[in-house]
Amino acid sequence: MFPLRNYQYQIPINGDLGAFGVVRKYDVHTGVDLYCNEGDPVHAIEDGVIIAIKPFTGEIAGFPWWNDTWAIAVAGPSGIINYGEINPCDFEEGDVVKEGTLLGHVIPVLKEDKGKVPSTSMLHVELYKNYQGGWVEWSLNTPQPSRLLNPTYILKRELNRSSNI
Numbered sequence: 001m002f003p004l005r006n007y008q009y010q011i012p013i014n015g016d017l018g019a020f021g022v023v024r025k026y027d028v029h030t031g032v033d034l035y036c037n038e039g040d041p042v043h044a045i046e047d048g049v050i051i052a053i054k055p056f057t058g059e060i061a062g063f064p065w066w067n068d069t070w071a072i073a074v075a076g077p078s079g080i081i082n083y084g085e086i087n088p089c090d091f092e093e094g095d096v097v098k099e100g101t102l103l104g105h106v107i108p109v110l111k112e113d114k115g116k117v118p119s120t121s122m123l124h125v126e127l128y129k130n131y132q133g134g135w136v137e138w139s140l141n142t143p144q145p146s147r148l149l150n151p152t153y154i155l156k157r158e159l160n161r162s163s164n165i
Contacts, residue, residue: 001100002155002162003042003083004123009035011155018122020150028138031084031126032151038108038121042086044101045158048076050091051131056084056124057109066109071124073131074103078154080131084124085109127151 011032012019018033051073055061058068071084074097088104097103110120126135127149136145 001043001045002158003045003103003125004034004036004040004106005043007034007036007159011152011159013152020152021144023140027140028142028144030136030138030145030148031082031124032155033122033124034155035119035122036106037119038106040106040121040123042083042103042106042123044074044076044097044099044103045081045154046074046076046078046099048074048081048097050093050095050097051075051080052082052134053088053091053093054134056135065111067107067111069107069109070104071135072103073128073135075131078127079149080128081151081154082124082126082128082135084126084135085122125151125155127154 020032022029053072056069056071057063057066060068069085070088072088073080073082086104087107106121108120113120129147136148
């Protein structure tokens with residue numbers, strides 16, 4: 001299932017702002033940003049087990065230039081999908097979720113709109129082979145971290161699947 005219902009944008013790819021692997025000012029983008037509206041519900045892409053619920057951006061996560069947001073990491077058949085920049089529902093680590101389970105709601109990550117992106121709110125989706133204690137940072141001029149995967153193919157597959165229902 002695609003994590004956002006009624007998704008209105010293209011999935012960022014190949015150097016688009018918000019695409020996986022895009023070189024930014026201070027780092028390389030570790031996920032895919034799905035631009036959406038504040039408060040949009042976020043659903044589990046596939047069945048899995050919640051393995052982490054942690055601060056993701058903002059002062060609570062050591063990134064004060066963004067608003068405070070959270071992330072939920074779900075281990076499932078495709079790997080560990082991290083749903084970031086959300087306000088999570090009331091879950092605990094170890095909870096089992098089914099495809100389509102409401103995980104939380106998108107909250108604005110950007111403190112100000114500089115007119116470069118369609119929205120200050122987005123679902124940030126990452127994919128990992130394994131969790132090993134947390135998400136990764138991808139520094140400039142370094143290879144892609146070995147446990148970090150590109151989630152674009154899963155998002156395209158699920159968007160296509162959702163539009164054919």
